[in-house]
Amino acid sequence: MSKDKKTRLQDVAKHSGVSMMTVSRVLNQNGMVSDKTRAKVQAAVKELSYRPNVSARRLASSKSFFLGLLYDNPSTSYVSQFLLGSLKLCRANGYHLVVDEADKDLAKTLGSVEELINITQVDGLILLPPVCDIPEVLDKLITANIPFVRVSPDSQLNVSPYVCMDDYQAAFEITEQLIHQGHINIAHIIGHPDVGASRLRYQGFLDALRSNKISVPPEYIEQGFFTYKSGLSAAISLLSLENRPSAIFASNDDMAAAAISAAHMNNIHVPTELSIVGFDDTELASTVWPHISTVRQPIQEMAKVAVELLVSGKFDDPTKTKKSDLRHVLDFEIILRESSAELS
Template sequence: MSKVKLQDIAIKAGVSMMTVSRVMNNDPKVGAKTREKVSKIANEMHYKPNIAARHLASSRSYFIGLVCEYANYSYVSKFLVGALRKCRTSGYHIILDEATSHREKTIATIKDLIYVTKVDGLILLPPISNIPEVVDLLVSENIDFVRIAPDINLTASHYICIDDYQAAFEVTEKLILNGHKRIAHIIGSPSQGASRMRYQGYLDALRSNQLMIPPEYIEQGDFTYKSGLDAAKRLLELTNKPDAIFAANDEMAAAVVSVAHMKHLDVPEDVSIVGFDDTELATTIWPNISTVTQPLEEMAELAIDILTTPKTPSPPKKPKMSSMRHVLEYQLQLRDSSKNNVNLT
C-alpha cells in the first residue's frame, strides 16, 4: 500500500505542491475554487501528511508532551485516555513522559522534550504543574503549555481545572443535608492548590451550617493510599468518631474504607466515606465510593485543543486572565459509601 504524497495531489489538481500545502494547512491565501478542488482530491485519495517531513521543513513536530507523575496512576490513566482519543483525530502524537519527585530529573526530562523531541506544546499534570522552575523554563523558552489544576503563576499559561472549592463545599453540604454532624477531612498533598481549595470548601460548608470542626477531625494526607491508611486509623480511633469522612481523593477514600472494615465498622451505617476524582478505583471496591467526578477526559481534550489551535499573530500583550482560565463542570457522584437521602439524590 503506497502512501499518497503532496505531489500526487498537486499533479492531479493541476496546481503546485505549495498550493496543496496551503490548502492542507488552512492558509487563507488560497482561492475558494482552488481550495475546494484540492480538498476534494485530497479526501478522495486519502492524503495524510508525512509528519517527519512536516517537522523537518517547518517549526512544528506535531508532538505534544504529557508530563505526569505515575504514582497517581488512576488519575493519569483516565486523563491519558482522553488525550489519546483527541490526538487521534487531530494528527498529533502524545509523547508521554514520566516525571519523578526528583526535581532536577524532572527539569532534565522537560528539557529533553523541548530540545530533542521538540514538542509543539506540553501538558503538565499536577504536581508538575506547580513546579516554579518548570514554569519559568517553559516561559523563558517561549514554549506553549497548558497546566492542569495549577495553583502558582496563574497568568503564565492556559490552565484547566474544576472549581475544587465549590465541589468540596457542595459534597460536604450534601453530607450535612443527609444528616451527618461529625464530618472529618483528609487534606490532599500540600504541594497542590487543589488540596487547599477542597479543604476550604469543606470548612466553609461546615461553618455556613453552624457545625463545629474539632481539630482532631483534620488530617493531612498526600493523595496516596498509604497516607490515607494512616489518617483513617487516627480518625477511626477517636472516642468521638466522625460519622462521615471526606477524603481529598479516591485513593485516600479507599484507604478509609479499608480501615473501617478492619475495625468492623459498617460503611456507610457507621461512617460515610466520600472521595474525589471518580477514578476507576472508586468503582473497583466495595462499597463503591461516593466522589466528585472530575471530567478528566474532557480536560485532556481541551488541553489538546488549546495547544493545537493556531495562534493568531497578534502583538505580544498581557493576556486576559479570563481567557487562560478554563473551568470545567464537576458532578457529585453519590454511591454506596455514603448515606444518601433518597429524596435528595
C-alpha cells in the same frame, strides 16, 4: 510486501490542478486560498484519501508535532485517565504524545523538561499537578518559549492557559450533601500539600461546615498524600478517635478507598455506621465495595481541552494572549453511591 505507494502532496496537486504549495496551504488552513480552490483541493484529498507524511512535515517546518505530558501524580488512575483522553485527541490531530514522569529531584525534572524541549522538540507541553506549580519548570518553559497548558494549577494563573474545575465549589457541595444527610461529625483527609486543589477542597469543606454552623475539631483533619497508603493511616487515626466521626470526606478516591478498608478492618459498617465520600470518580470509585460517593472530575474532558489549546496554536505567541482566555473551567458532578447514607 509491496504496498501501493503512498499518495503524496504532489499527487493531490496534480489531481486538483494546482501547485503543491496551494495544497499545503489548504491542509494547514492558514494561508489565503480562495474558497473555490480550497473545495477542489479538499475533494482531491478525500478522493485520493491523502494523508500527509508527518516526518516530512516535521522536517520542513520546524514543528515536531509532538506534545509532551509531564506528570508526577501519586494517583495512577488519574494519570492513566488523562493519558487516554489526550492520546485520543492527539491522534485525531496528527500529533503524538511523549509522556514523561517528573522526579522528586528538581534537577532531574528540569533535565527531563530540557530533553523534551531540545531533543524531542515538543511543540507544547501539558503539566499535571503538582508539576504544574513548580516555578523553575514554568520559568524554563517561558524562557524557551514553549507553549504549555497546566491542569488544575494553583499559582501564577496568568502565565499560561490552564484547565481546571471548581474544586472549591465541588468540595463545598459534597460536604453539604453529607450535612443534609444529617452528619455533623465530619472529618477530612487533605490531599497532597503540593497540589493546589487539595487546599481548595479543604477550604470548600470548611466553608460548607461554617455556613451550616458546624464546628470541626482539629483532630478531624488529617493530612494525606493522595495515595491509598497515606489515606489508610489517616483513616485509622480518625477511626480510633474517642468521638469518632460519622462521615469522612477524603480528598480523592484512592484515600476514600483506604478509608473504606480501614472501616472494614475495624468492623465499622459503611455506610450505616460511617459515610465516606471521595473525589475524582476514577475507576477505583466503582471498583471497591461499597462503591464510593464522589465528585466526578471530567478528567478525559480536561485532557481534551488541554490538547486542543496546544494544537490550536492560539497561545503560541505569548505577547498576543488575552489574560481572559487563559482560564478554562469544566463542570463537575456529584455522584452518590453506596458509601454514604443518611445518618441513622
